[in-house]
C-alpha cells in the first residue's frame with residue numbers, strides 16, 4: 001500500500017516520543033475512555049491511530065475513517081440479544097504475538113439493525129478501532145441486531161488451535177484437520193469459517209498426525225467474504241474462552257522449547 005509522501009510510510013510497531021515528535025501529525029477527533037488517540041496528518045488529513053500505551057501507530061484506511069470517528073466518540077457494545085448468543089458460539093482468543101492487543105472473536109450468522117443479513121459475521125471484542133484490514137466490510141457492534149451459530153463456523157476448539165500454529169516456513173502455519181469422509185486438510189493461520197469441497201466448518205475435527213495430508217489441500221480464511229463487527233474489549237468476556245485440548249503446546253511454550261534447544 002502506497003501512503004501519501006507527507007505521512008509515515010508504514011504502520012509503526014515501535015513508536016518512540018522522538019520519532020512521533022518529528023512526524024507531521026496533530027490531534028484529530030477526541031477518543032472517549034482510555035482507548036488511544038486519533039491523529040491527523042497536517043498536510044493531507046489522513047487519520048492515524050496511536051495505541052493507548054503509545055507503542056504502536058496505525059494508518060486508518062480512508063474508507064474506514066467515518067466508523068473510526070464514530071467508534072472514538074463512545075465505547076461500542078453489542079445488544080443483549082447478541083451477548084446471550086455468545087456462549088453457544090464459543091470464543092476464539094488471539095494468542096499469537098505480533099497482533100496488536102487483546103482480541104476475542106465469535107463467528108456466526110448475523111443481521112444488522114436495519115435488517116441486512118450477514119452470512120459470515122465475525123464479532124470481535126478488541127482494544128483498538130475498527131480498521132479491519134482485508135475484511136469485506138467493518139461495522140460497529142451497536143449496528144448488530146442478531147448473531148447465531150453458523151454451520152460454516154469452525155468448532156471453537158479447532159479455531160483456537162489455529163491461533164497458535166507455528167509458522168513452518170513459506171508463510172504457512174498449518175493446523176491439520178479431518179473432514180467427515182476421512183480426508184485430511186490443512187487450515188492456514190487462524191480460520192473461523194470454512195465451506196469448501198462440500199464440507200462445512202462445523203464438520204472439521206482436529207487431526208494431528210493421524211491421517212495422510214496432501215500438501216495442496218491448504219485453506220486460508222477468505223477475509224473479504226467476512227463482515228467484521230467490532231466491539232470494545234471487556235475482560236469479563238474471557239469467561240467464554242475455549243480451553244486448549246490437552247497435549248497441544250501454546251505458541252509461547254513452543255517458542256520457549258525452541259529457544260532452550262538452541263546452543
Ligand SMILES: [Zn+2]
Pocket residue numbers: 004005006007041042043044045046
Ligand atoms: Zn499526509
